[in-house]
Amino acid sequence: MTFARRAALASLTSLTVLAALSPLAASAQGAYPNKPIRVIVPFAAGSTTDIIARAIADKMGQSMGQTLVIDNRGGASGTIGQAAVAQAAPDGYTIMVHSSSHTVSPSTFAKLPFDTLGDFAGVTPISSTPNVLVMSPSKNIKTLQELLAAARAKPGSMNFASAGQGSATHLNAEKFKLAARIEATNIPFKGSGEAVTEVMSGRVDYYFSPIAPVIGQIKNGQLVALAVGSPKRASALPQVPTTAEAGVPGSEFNFWIGMMAPSKTPRDIVNRLHDEVVKALNTPEVKERFAALGAEAWTMKPEQFDTYLRDEIKSNAVLVKAAGLSPAQ
Secondary structure, eight states: OOHHHHHHHHHHHHHHHHHHHHHHHHHHHHTOOSSOEEEEESSOTTSHHHHHHHHHHHHHHHHHTSOEEEEEOOOGGGHHHHHHHHTSOSSSSEEEEEEGGGGTHHHHBSOOSSOTTTSEEEEEEEEEOOEEEEEOGGGOOOSHHHHHHHHHHSTTOEEEEESSTTSHHHHHHHHHHHHHTOOEEEEEOSSHHHHHHHHHHTSSOEEEEESTTTHHHHHTTSSEEEEEOSSSOOTTSTTSOBTTTTTOTTOOOOOEEEEEEETTSOHHHHHHHHHHHHHHHTSHHHHHHHHHHTOEEOOOOHHHHHHHHHHHHHHHHHHHHHTTOOOBO
């Protein structure tokens, strides 16, 4: 047999082997997931982000045939959980459900153990969850204009709660302050629960709270809802105007919750996760849960979400600078 014929047969044999192996490779890739998926939430259990993550994870697990295990990694305004995801194997078995705070941390921390742009791949937003500006009825303020009048009558006398320096609740309040041209001091707390308690007591003047932790208190009169910080009214509080409608244009803040993965996660896995989130959002159980939370389903393709994250990192940097916030060391 000539050398050329032997080479041709060897090449044909290699192609035959590859063809035989291709279905096996495809089958192995198609087997995802074949073990539980860890979902890191960079906030404490019971937070709005955590509640949203659990609602989605339950339905995704049923659809994917594997358990999605929630792993709460609270602390340092979410950066502890972010670091854990950035350092995880990019195999689809560690993902993150985070909030708008993800795009704030590059501006509010002087140094981070991860690259917010380079170390994460967007999967999809999950929800847009408006913040609502609440006060204690003991303050005897019933409208946003009354709040502004009180703040301007005694400049610097007012304060507001936030769920930590650089949190979405903090940035919402800072954007409102700048747009309204009032002075008020941030009082940071470890989370929404503590912030709500202090506002209800009257020790802190106001708070841009996620709707879920305060909707009960609004309905029973323990808190007064003056406005929502979102670009449009919240379906859970349709009678409450937006801050822009109430006379403060330019104060809109979109508080979102979304899913991300380590940056080198295979694109087919990222797309699968995206599709599973969309599927979960369309179930009656999740729709009912979101309605109770005042959350509205919101999705986009992974590539679109990556672009959105890049743009919001830039816009939040401008906001942080305008508010005069010093990055934490």
